[in-house]
Amino acid sequence: MNEIEELRLKIDGKLVSINSLESLTSVKAELLGRKGLFANLIDRIKLLSKEEKKIYGQSINALKVYTENRLNEIKIGLEQKQKEMADKASWIDITLPGKAPLVGKIHPITKVISEIIEIFVSLGFSVVEGPEIELDYYNFEALNIPSDHPARDLQDTFYIKEGVVLRTHTSPVEIRVMESQLPPVRIISPGAVYRCDNDISHTPMFHQVEGLMVDKGIRFSDLKGILTIFIHEMFGEDIALRFRPSYFPFTEPSAEVDICCVICGGKGCRVCKDTGWLEILGSGMTNPQVFRNVGYDPEEVTGFAFGLGVERIAMLKYGIDDIRQFYYNDLRFISQF
Amino acid sequence: MKVPLEWLREFVVIDIEPYELADKLTMRGLEIESIEKISPQFKGVVVGRIKQIERVTELDNISLCIIDTGNKDVSVLCGAKNIKKGDKVPIALPGAELPGMPVIEEKTIKGYNSVGMLCSERELGLSDDHSGIFILPDDFTVGKELREEPGLDDIVLDINVTPNRGDCLSIFGIAREVASILNQKAKIPIFELPKDRKGKIEDFISLKVFDLEACPRYVLRMIENVDIVPSPYWMRRRIQRCGMRPINSIVDVTNYVMLELGQPLHAFDYERLKQRRIEVKLAERPITFCTLDGEDRALEKGDLLICDGEGPVAIAGIMGGENSEITNATRIIALESAYFNPLFIRRTARRLGLKSEASLRFEKGIDLENVDFSAQRAIALMHEIAGGVVIDGSLEINDAKKREGIFVSFGKINEVLGTNIDHSTILNALRSIDLHIVREEEKGFVVSVPWFRHDINEYMDIVEEVARIYGYDNIPVTTPRSPVVQFRKNKKNKIVSKVKEFLVSSGFFEVINFAFLSVKDIENFFISDGDERFSYVQILNPISKEYGIMRTFMAPNVIKNIAYNINRGIKNAKLFEIGKVFHPIKNEKLPREDIHLFLALTGKERDYYWKEQYKNFDFFDIKGVVEGIGERFGLNFVFQKTKEPFLEEKYSSDVFLEDVKIGWIGEIKKDVLTLYEIEQKVYGGEVNLMPFIEKAILDFKYRSIPRYPQVVRDFSFFVDESIPASTVIDKIKEMSPLIISVDIFDMFRKEKRSISFRVVFQSFEETLRDETVNEIQEKIIKEITKIDGISLRV
Structure with a gap:
């Protein structure tokens, strides 16, 4: 044992x-x-x-x-x-920073233009474009702004040569479209425009979106309807808006559209100059003279047009207080959009 | 147009709050830019009356005044000379506060007691006038606090008058709109020319108008023996609140009436008019003329002038001449009230760059029917404040035509507006703004438009007035009844936005620059004269030299963006811009507008990540992006040696699409970057998107996924530097239709350059057998090594 x-x-x-x-x-x-x-x-x-x-x-x-x-x-x-x-x-510290994919950003102007286009396309508008260097005829004359018209003072024009200017607005596209086709017309046209102005609230180049709708029986009330839909889509269903008489040589009656100040909610502040309202776009029924200029019969068709400033909308939407920010192209700015 | 409510109330009873009025005016199309509240900055100042003035012998130029302040008399020392017994004056009693001054105290000087201070307008903060004590209007009440007298407190509306509404550039014009809003009629000013008039105007002066198109109406009236003195406080106050500067009794009256009624007036010193004549005519040849601001003006043939017997005395409707202006010596006034054709005024004013309150109104068209009324109003006021004797009668040329009535149908108004406004509401609306309904029918009406509304000429103008008065708010909100219009596709837009999407998802940030360049920018890139980028569209009136021309290529602006960001500490950047470039076309008015894409890379992907390291961007980073864009739209770019003067040749290439050069990519030369103060490497790429957009394929078909497995084989060759890798790839691809891709997975250089290729074989009909692939493999090795400079690496 x-x-x-x-x-x-x-x-x-x-x-x-x-x-x-x-x-x-x-x-x-x-x-x-x-x-x-x-x-x-x-x-x-x-x-x-x-x-x-x-x-x-x-x-x-x-x-x-x-x-x-x-x-x-x-x-x-x-x-x-x-x-x-x-x-x-094999232990890891899960609090270490992750590796984010590097994606870029679209410039806020492009972003806002795309949003505007999307809304109007859903309302049946087609997107067209026109030249940025434009004939005086299209930029002024055909829009009922003859050379001695006081309205030319409203826009400081860059001149290229006799009869040629940098377009001061996107409205000449209206004329080009109507010259090239018969009614009905339902277009919008985004693009750069130029005015001889450079200070805290103006840049020599900025962007507009033009709109035009022509057909038999288009009414001022339709203008109100379409633009109300647009503003509600852009700024929310609850935003108050108003149509206010104004003057543009190529529309009559003309209306400026204001929205309730997004900064102060209508109480009055520096941005809305104590009025409680912010100008957002210009519009109006196409002036019969403009129809005659393109060979449309104002007894047959009516229409409305509108133009909106892209930078202005972007500034209100994002609370940007200096228009020049858009053109410094500072990545700390662009990367926020 | 600045509108003091105190003045406005002369024409209309304002029974609503100023803010409500402002709102209603805005909704009438007279947008209120600002509402300025005016209230005196002083306290403790009362209205006094001078009972007695005595010189004080011990003090130079000082008087002792006994002032009745209502409940008691006080004595005050005063140095001003413009006061006399009986004048009503503002007295700041001890304890009073004046703007910018210490509190007023009782003082004793050389034994004289001074209980307070008599004040000038400047001391009260009412104006800049410090020429003497402010003599108060006689209707002010002795003993009353001055600040409580009416008119010292006021509210001034600043109205943004649109260019079509020249009629609203006057207090009365605004009153007409206000009256319409408040269901009243604006009251026309009531006055009378003095009864004791003298002589006949024909004996003093003659009038001739040579061009009735340029000047359809002209009135002359005269007054003599006037005193050129400061005008009374109430007039100066109103002129000032409207934003103008008081000058003297005569000039102030002309401005006052212009502000009140909208009719610009001009007063000539009669005795300085040569040959006692006024002639209205167009300049026949260029001349130089000195305007009353002391500037020499170059006049041209066709400018409308007011002349005396020898030459011009005024540029009609814009500015008077130095040679006939009112001075302190002026005794006799010849007053001009006229209607000048807006086109003439505008043309000359614009050319001279000379704008005046007068030209502003004439340019927009004034009230043709109000010309003489305004002249009479001014003469009466001059008589009232400057004394003198009115010369009887007037000289007048009047070629005013009658305006035709406009027929408007009720149906059309409602049709255009989308409303159902009843007929009487329409007619009342128009009547409320002084339009005359000449005839009323069942279906419509004829309206006659008075001469103060130059903006109403056809039915649509009437529709606008109805909408304006009825209220835009009351017009319903509808959607168009018209059917859907066929949608126009826009390939360009679609591609541009897809390219942007691609780039953003690849980590690029979009920039947008002004489409301007300076010629210096072109030179900075060593672009030669003959290059298309040197043929540019020039701006005649640029903001600055920096923005002197329209851009012909994108690179300089984005390079500046890189510099801007580097200066702010952002050293890694991936930027792109898509925008227009402009090139003149021979014999065409408008240039060609192309859309270009510009890409820029600098620094590295990231500075750090805790478990990895990053290399600086190089040529292949930018090349890959461009290749990726091509692939996205089914296009194949070809990269070839470049001669672009601003690129490092070794690390750059031109980009071709189907044998056409559409751009370049590569490293920007150091010499160029230095000019933009950039010290680090920048890779750029510019591509003309026009041919790209044209060829891009948006619609493609799905390819079925192969049911048989693929076979992968790797090959390594020594490839001489003289043979481009792409040549070897192309060669391998030619070997068999079963080869679906050839990639490079490794490359290194020792004595020789070694490249490793990965070849993928795929059959869509069967599973590939080893023998088949081996056969091709042999062929590849055999054929490739046949090339001079290539050998198999074993």
Whole structure:
């Protein structure tokens, strides 16, 4: 029996020395392998008597089961330990900053123009464009602004040469469209326009969107309807608006459209000059003389036109207080839109 | 037009709050720009009456005045000389506060007690006048606080009068609109010419008008023995509140009547008129003429002039001459009241760059029927404030034509407005602004338009008036009844916005610049004379040299944007701009307008990210973007060696689309960047989008995804620098129709340049067998290594 006890002590000594899965494998081979300790012992049993075989065999077998169980326990423990270590090694600090994809930004003017176009396209308007360097005829004459007309004072014109100017508004597109097609007309035309002005509230180039709708039986009330839809889409359903008589040589009656001041909510502030209202666009029924100029019969058709300043709308929409911001192209500005 | 309510109330009873009135005027098309409240800045000043004045011998030029202040008399020392016994004067009693002065105290000088101070207008903050004590109007009440006297408090409406409404450039004109709003009639000023008139005007002066088209009406009236003195406070106050400067009794009256009735007037010093004649005629030849502001004006043939027997004395309707202006010595006044043709006035005023309150009104057309009435009004006022004797009668030329009536149908009005306004409302609206309904029929009416409304000439003008008075607010909101109009497609817009989308998603920021350049910018890019970019459209009246011409290419402006951002610490930037460039076309009035795309890269993608490092942008970054755009629209760009003078040749290329050069990409030369104060590398690219838009493919068909697996094989060759990589790729592609792509996945240089190609084989009919691919592989190796300068890397 002493021999069995000795064996157990020897085995325990081996098991204690196991400190990794590798040493486990080699100890396991040493003890349970084909040429291991137990294989040896079993060889020796063969030489014993039947009696002895029985007793000794049982003890050896018990010892083997014991060894196998212990090895298994050690293995589970080691595997557990290894898993824990691996976990520790692959740990990440989830509070580190993520890697944001780098995308650019559209200039706010483009953004606002797109929004305006989208609204009018949904109302059945087509988008057309015209030249930025324009004949005096299209920019003024055909729009009922002859050369001695006081309205020319309203617009400081850049001149290129006799009869050629930088367009001061997008309205000449109206004439070009009507000259090229018969009614009905339903167009909008965005683009750059130019005026000889450069200060805190004016830039020599800015953007407008022109609109024109001509057909049989178009009414002033329709103008109110279409522009009301537009303003509600652009500034929200709740915004108060008003149509106010004004003057443009190419429309009659003419109407300036104001919205309730988005800064002070109509109470009166610096931006709305204490009126509670902000001018947002000019509009009116197309002047019969303009129809005659393009060969339309004002007895047959009526229509309305409107023009809106893109920068102005962008400024109100985003609360920008200096129009020149649009043209510095400072990335700290553009990246906000 | 500035409108003091105190003055306006002379013509109309204002029984609503000023803010409500302002709102109603705005809704009538007379937009109120601002509402200015005027109230005196002083306190403790009362109306006093001078009971007694005595010179004080011990003090130079000082008088001791006994002032009746209502409940008691006080003594005051005063240095002014314009006061006399019986005058009503403002007295600041001890404790009074005057603007910008310490509180008034009782003082004793040389034993004389001065209980307060008599004030000038300037001391009261009412005007700049400090020539003497402010002599108060006689109807002021002694003992009353001065600030409570009527007229000192006022509200001035600043009205933005649209160019069509010349009739509203007067207090009376505004009163007419206000009366219409408040259901009243504006009261015409009542006055009488003095009874004791003298002589006959014909004996003093003669009048001739040579051009009735330019001057259809001209009236002369005269007054003699006038005193050229300051006009009374009430007149000066009104003139000032309207934004003009008081001058003297005569000039002030002409301005006052102009502001009141809208008729510009001109007063000549009669004795300075040569040959006692006035002739209205067009200049026959260019001459120089000195206007009363002391400036020499170059007049041209056709300018409308007022002349005496020797030459011009005024530029009609714009400004009088120095040679006949009113001076302190003037005794006899010849007063002109006329209607000048707006076109003539406008043309001359514009050419001379000379605008006056008079020309402003004449340009827009004044009331042809009010010409003599205004002259009489002015003569009466002159007599009232400057004394003198009125010369009897007037000289007048009147060629005014009658205006034709306009027929308007009730139906048309309602049809155009989308309303259902009843007939009497329409007619009453028009009558309320003094339009005359000449005839009324079942279907419509004829309206006669008075001469103060030059803007009403046809039925649509009447429709506008009805809408204006009925109120835009009362017109319903409808949607058009017309059917949907066929939508026009706009390929250009679509492509431009898709290119923008592509670029933004690739990390580019859009910039928008003024479409101007300076010639210097073109030179900075070493562009030579013959280059198309040097043929530009020039602006005749630019804001500055910097914005002197229309841009012919995009690069300079975006390079400036880069410099701007670098200066503000933003050293990494990916920018693009899509905009127009302009090139003159021979024998055409209008230039060609092309749409260009410009791209710019500088710095690197990011400065840092904690687990990675970044390289600076290089040629391939910009090339990839351009290739990507082409691919997006089914187009293939070809990149070839460039000769652009502003590019580093080695790191740049031209961009071709189907054998046509449409642009360039590459590294901008250091020499160019230095001119824009940029020290870091910038890669740019400019592409004309016009041919691109034309060829771009927007509609494409889906290609079915292959059902059989692909086979990938890699090849490495040593390729001599003289052989472009693209040549090898093209060659490999030719080897078999089964090759669907050839890419470069590695390249390095040691003694020789090694390039590794990844070739993908794909059959759409079957699963490729190894033997098939091997065969092609052999062929590739064999054929490619046949090329001089290429060998297989083993």
